[in-house]
Amino acid sequence: MIRIVTMASALALAFGACQTLAQDAPTAASESAPTPAPAPFMGTALANGPWDFNSAEGPIHVEVLTRGLVNPWGMAFLPDGGMLVTERPGRLRIVADDGTLDPEPVSGLPEIYAAGIAGLNDVVLDPDFAHNHLIYMAYSKPNPSGADEQALAVARAVWDGGHELHDVEDIFLAAPWYGAQTQPERCCGQGPAFGSFGGRLLFDGEGHLFITSGDRNYGEMVASEDNHFGKTLRLNADGSVPADNPWVGREGARPEVWSTGHRNPLGLTINPTTGDLWETEFGPRGGDELNRIMRGGDYGWISVTQGFHYNGEPAEAVSKVPGKIDPVLAWGPPSLNPGNIAFYSGEAFPGWQGDLLLATFTEGLLRYDTDAQGMPLNQPEILLKDLGQRWRDVRVGPDGALYLLTDMADGAIIKVTPAAG
Numbered sequence: 001m002i003r004i005v006t007m008a009s010a011l012a013l014a015f016g017a018c019q020t021l022a023q024d025a026p027t028a029a030s031e032s033a034p035t036p037a038p039a040p041f042m043g044t045a046l047a048n049g050p051w052d053f054n055s056a057e058g059p060i061h062v063e064v065l066t067r068g069l070v071n072p073w074g075m076a077f078l079p080d081g082g083m084l085v086t087e088r089p090g091r092l093r094i095v096a097d098d099g100t101l102d103p104e105p106v107s108g109l110p111e112i113y114a115a116g117i118a119g120l121n122d123v124v125l126d127p128d129f130a131h132n133h134l135i136y137m138a139y140s141k142p143n144p145s146g147a148d149e150q151a152l153a154v155a156r157a158v159w160d161g162g163h164e165l166h167d168v169e170d171i172f173l174a175a176p177w178y179g180a181q182t183q184p185e186r187c188c189g190q191g192p193a194f195g196s197f198g199g200r201l202l203f204d205g206e207g208h209l210f211i212t213s214g215d216r217n218y219g220e221m222v223a224s225e226d227n228h229f230g231k232t233l234r235l236n237a238d239g240s241v242p243a244d245n246p247w248v249g250r251e252g253a254r255p256e257v258w259s260t261g262h263r264n265p266l267g268l269t270i271n272p273t274t275g276d277l278w279e280t281e282f283g284p285r286g287g288d289e290l291n292r293i294m295r296g297g298d299y300g301w302i303s304v305t306q307g308f309h310y311n312g313e314p315a316e317a318v319s320k321v322p323g324k325i326d327p328v329l330a331w332g333p334p335s336l337n338p339g340n341i342a343f344y345s346g347e348a349f350p351g352w353q354g355d356l357l358l359a360t361f362t363e364g365l366l367r368y369d370t371d372a373q374g375m376p377l378n379q380p381e382i383l384l385k386d387l388g389q390r391w392r393d394v395r396v397g398p399d400g401a402l403y404l405l406t407d408m409a410d411g412a413i414i415k416v417t418p419a420a421g
C-alpha cells in the first residue's frame with residue numbers, strides 16, 4: 001500500500017504542469033445556478049477524426065461513433081448491439097449498433113433536477129432485461145413538496161425498445177432531502193448543495209444493484225451511517241435491502257449502506273477476474289481517489305483526504321488513520337477529475353487483459369497494468385489526451401472495443417479498436 005501511494009505521489013508530480021480549479025464548479029448554466037467560470041478542464045472542440053495513435057501495446061484506431069449528445073453521462077449496451085445513453089440535462093437516448101443517434105429521446109422519465117453537475121446520471125439494464133425489459137436510472141430528484149431540495153434517486157422502468165417508458169417508479173430515494181435553501185454552515189469551503197450526487201449504477205452478477213451516492217457537499221454528514229451522503233449502497237433489484245448488508249439491523253443506520261467515507265464517487269466497476277468492487281471519486285482540491293471497496297469499509301472523507309479542502313486545509317495529506325481505508329491510488333493536487341473505470345476483458349486488445357482503464361477530465365484515458373489482485377502497477381499509459389475531451393465514461397463493449405463518453409455540451413461516443421495492419 002505504501003509503495004503504491006508513493007507511486008501516486010510521483011504521478012501527481014508528473015501532472016504538476018496541469019492546472020485544475022475546484023472540481024464542482026458548475027459545468028452547465030441554469031436559472032438557479034451561478035454562472036460558472038471557465039475552467040481548464042472544460043475541454044476543447046472535438047475534431048471529426050478518425051485517428052490512429054501509437055500505444056505501448058500497438059496502434060489503436062479511434063473514431064467518433066456518435067455526435068450530438070449533450071453531456072452524455074452513462075451508457076448501457078443492449079442485446080441487439082445498440083445502447084442506451086443518458087444525457088445529464090435529463091434525456092435518455094437510443095443509439096443503434098452502427099452509432100446512429102435516434103433523434104427522438106425516450107419519454108416518460110421522472111422529473112429531474114438538472115443544475116450544476118446534478119441531473120440524469122447512469123443507466124443500467126436489469127440482469128434479466130431480455131425477458132423483463134427493466135432498466136434503472138440514477139438521477140437528481142427535486143423534492144415533490146416544492147421545497148428547493150433535491151436527493152439522489154434511482155428509478156426503475158419498463159422499456160420495450162420504443163420511445164416511451166412504462167411503469168416508472170423510484171426504487172430508492174436518498175435521505176435526507178438537501179438543498180440550497182437549507183444549506184447550513186459547513187466546514188472548510190465546501191461547494192453548493194447541488195454538487196456531488198454520485199449516481200453510478202452497477203449490477204454485480206448476483207442480482208445486487210450497487211449505487212454511488214455523493215456527499216452533496218455536506219461532508220460532515222458522511223461519517224454517520226444515519227444518512228445516504230457519501231456512501232456506496234447495495235440493493236436488491238426491486239429496491240429491497242439484502243439481509244447481508246453490513247449495517248442491517250443497527251439502530252439508526254441506513255441499511256442500504258455498503259461502504260462509507262466517500263466524497264463524490266463517479267466511477268464503479270467489478271474486476272471480472274477477482275470479483276472485487278472498485279470505485280473512483282472526486283476529491284476536493286487534489287485527493288482524487290481509486291478505492292477497492294470492502295464491505296462495511298470507511299474510506300475516510302471528510303476527515304481523511306490526500307488533498308486539500310477548498311480553504312487550504314489540511315496542511316498535508318492525512319493517511320494511516322485507524323479505522324479508515326486509504327485509497328489504492330490518489331492524485332493531485334492538481335486533480336485529474338476521475339470518471340468511470342473498467343477492467344479490460346475482451347479479445348480485441350490481448351495486451352490489455354486485466355488492465356485498469358480510468359476516464360479523466362484532464363489527463364485523457366489512463367491505462368494501468370495490474371497484478372493478479374487488480375492492483376495498478378507502474379505509471380499509467382496516457383491515451384487520448386490530445387483529443388482534449390472530458391472523458392466521463394469508459395466501457396468495454398461486447399465486441400471487446402472500448403466505448404467512451406465525452407462529458408461536453410457537444411458530447412460524443414468514441415470507439416477505440418486496434419488499428420489495422
Ligand SMILES: [Ca+2]
Nearest residue numbers: 289299300301
Ligand atoms: Ca478516501
